[in-house]
Amino acid sequence: MKLDRRTVLTGATAALAAPILSALPVQPARADARRQALVDSSLDAARKILEGKDYPDAPRYMEGARGVLIVPELVQGGLIFGLAGGRGTLMARSAPRDWSPPAFYAMGSGSFGLQIGAKVSEVVFIIKTEKGLKAILDHRFKFGAQAGVALAIVGIGVEGATTAAVGADIIAFASSLGLFAGASLEGSYLDPDNDWNALYYGSGADTRAIVLDRRFTNPGAEPIRQFMAKW
Structure with a gap:
């Protein structure tokens, strides 16, 4: 079979382009309102705690x-019987002012004790060390049960918090003291939600591919990345 010159050139061009295209960030298949709402709410919570006058140490x-x-x-x-739960977003920094897109996480716990009414808190966990980040990325993370990972709580009315945070791997800031007065974070767990990741970023998106490899992106995540670039 005789191939003309244009066919050969087209095949060669495609072969050269394939590895380049595979290395580019994958764009999401479609906009996703529910996941986008969580990203936007995460930005609002980050602004409140990282720039709010109530949290000068953050x-x-x-x-x-x-x-x-x-x-x-x-x-x-x-x-x-009290149940706690929520969803959140994880971002990692690879260099000064260079933050990854957010990956989705689920958080939950169960605690016994008298609790009247429901409390809603905004929580920002600042992950100070590589050890802390690795513990969250490697498997289900359980506060108080991960060997060698120290958690400190800093917030309004928490005395001695600054001293306790020295050397901590993860530091938690919360907008509601009730969260810590009624039940601590001990026993709470974090799970990556790769179903949500795939819905927001596209097929194959998982936590590591988003926050470490930077293989996926979504235009809706740019506002929170730009905000985090202040640090």
């Missing part, structure tokens, strides 16, 4: 941080 702890996990609505409530 920007200082962002210096050199390896990542942030933002839970814009952590709900805890009920009588006798």
